[in-house]
Amino acid sequence: MMRDCPDGETRDLLPLFARGRLAPLDQARVESHIETCGECAAELRLLREVARAYDVAPVDVSTIVAGLPTRRPARAGVPFHRQPLWRVAAGLTLMITGAAAVLLVRDQPALDLGLSSIDSLALAPTGGGKGLVSSVPVTGAAAGTTAASTDPIGGGAPAMGFGVSLSDLTDAQLESLLASLERIEGTVLPDPETMAKVINPSGSDQDTGRES
Amino acid sequence: MIKDERAVDAALIARWKGGDQLAATMLVERHATALARFAASSGVRERVDELVQDTFVRAFNSIDSFRADSALRTWLFTIMKRLILDRMRAERRQGVAVELEEGHAVQAYDALDAMVADETAQRVRRAVDSLSPMQREVFLLRVTEGMAYGDIAKVVGSTEGACRVHYHNAMRSIKEIIGDDA
Numbered sequence: 252m253m254r255d256c257p258d259g260e261t262r263d264l265l266p267l268f269a270r271g272r273l274a275p276l277d278q279a280r281v282e283s284h285i286e287t288c289g290e291c292a293a294e295l296r297l298l299r300e301v302a303r304a305y306d307v308a309p310v311d312v313s314t315i316v317a318g319l320p321t322r323r324p325a326r327a328g329v330p331f332h333r334q335p336l337w338r339v340a341a342g343l344t345l346m347i348t349g350a351a352a353v354l355l356v357r358d359q360p361a362l363d364l365g366l367s368s369i370d371s372l373a374l375a376p377t378g379g380g381k382g383l384v385s386s387v388p389v390t391g392a393a394a395g396t397t398a399a400s401t402d403p404i405g406g407g408a409p410a411m412g413f414g415v416s417l418s419d420l421t422d423a424q425l426e427s428l429l430a431s432l433e434r435i436e437g438t439v440l441p442d443p444e445t446m447a448k449v450i451n452p453s454g455s456d457q458d459t460g461r462e463s
Numbered sequence: 464m465i466k467d468e469r470a471v472d473a474a475l476i477a478r479w480k481g482g483d484q485l486a487a488t489m490l491v492e493r494h495a496t497a498l499a500r501f502a503a504s505s506g507v508r509e510r511v512d513e514l515v516q517d518t519f520v521r522a523f524n525s526i527d528s529f530r531a532d533s534a535l536r537t538w539l540f541t542i543m544k545r546l547i548l549d550r551m552r553a554e555r556r557q558g559v560a561v562e563l564e565e566g567h568a569v570q571a572y573d574a575l576d577a578m579v580a581d582e583t584a585q586r587v588r589r590a591v592d593s594l595s596p597m598q599r600e601v602f603l604l605r606v607t608e609g610m611a612y613g614d615i616a617k618v619v620g621s622t623e624g625a626c627r628v629h630y631h632n633a634m635r636s637i638k639e640i641i642g643d644d645a
């Protein structure tokens with residue numbers, strides 16, 4: 252039986268660390284803890300095995316994009332990527348992603364499970380830096396970057412069809428779950444009136460996200 | 464502190480609203496694989512790519528109602544979950560057998576064993592499948608996506624505190640089952 256690390260706060264952050272989801276300082280702090288903690292190192296290996304067991308083949312991005320609705324510009328103005336706020340956001344993201352990438356790369360040799368593919372997958376969908384950099388100035392090339400695999404997700408993806416979490420609900424449970432989703436549904440429906448206040452590109456008032 | 468991806472998503476959404484279709488491509492690139500993973504770990508066996516596509520179409524069609532106080536990925540997961548439940552209900556009405564009968568899981572393992580040579584992955588999946596549905600959903604969102612408890616709570620319809628408890632109970636069970644030889 253694996254033992255639990257007495258540092259519950261750090262232990263709780265291990266899944267986020269494994270996926271590169273922590274802010275750089277916390278990412279570094281957890282990494283240095285793991286270097287001296289056998290319990291956390293073992294738990295991290297286990298977490299990475301779980302993540303690997305549920306990984307899927309990359310999705311064909313181009314097919315999905317082809318089916319999306321298009322949006323006409325509401326009004327002419329300064330191109331978004333020329334706006335100062337956008338430049339700051341892009342720069343910050345690049346820095347943060349870069350730092351996280353360095354930490355992840357440093358982390359690799361300590362692991363014995365051939366996990367580099369997991370980490371690159373973890374970075375690809377969340378690491379906005381790559382896509383943003385290639386899009387300023389806008390080029391058509393970015394569209395194909397992660398669409399490299401045209402393998403339909405069903406084909407050869409080992410993760411298919413194993414979970415039973417939703418399908419083992421009874422009819423009554425399913426109906427009640429659907430009912431409980433109605434309020435979320437309410438936020439999904441279009442509401443043009445509220446458009447102006449929806450998006451706050453600065454992100455300044457969001458996600459203080461302290462995890463403990 | 465959790466790395467904040469929201470500013471990036473918000474900027475891309477604003478660009479798409481301004482008519483930049485490439486921004487849509489980048490949003491799909493950022494979240495499509497996570498959505499496919501979520502579908503697969505929710506028990507979706509077929510037409511996962513179609514489900515991912517439907518989720519994005521629905522999201523883009525109602526993007527004006529997206530509140531930036533929620534992470535975009537969390538919002539996408541809630542949309543997909545709704546679609547999964549809708550599909551499941553439709554299949555049941557059509558009489559498609561989706562109920563888990565006794566022995567169904569074993570057959571699934573057998574089918575997968577033939578496909579997947581990786582014994583470790585099989586062992587892990589069996590352990591995870593032994594969890595309760597709620598424990599499993601919370602655990603997988605935490606481990607495969609690295610999501611904060613607050614975001615997980617929005618997807619599973621629970622509270623942050625309850626999700627933390629579910630995660631740690633799940634972790635304890637997993638360790639008991641496979642921890643010894645992990």
Ligand SMILES: [Zn+2]
Nearest residue numbers: 256258288291
């Ligand atoms: Zn520790």
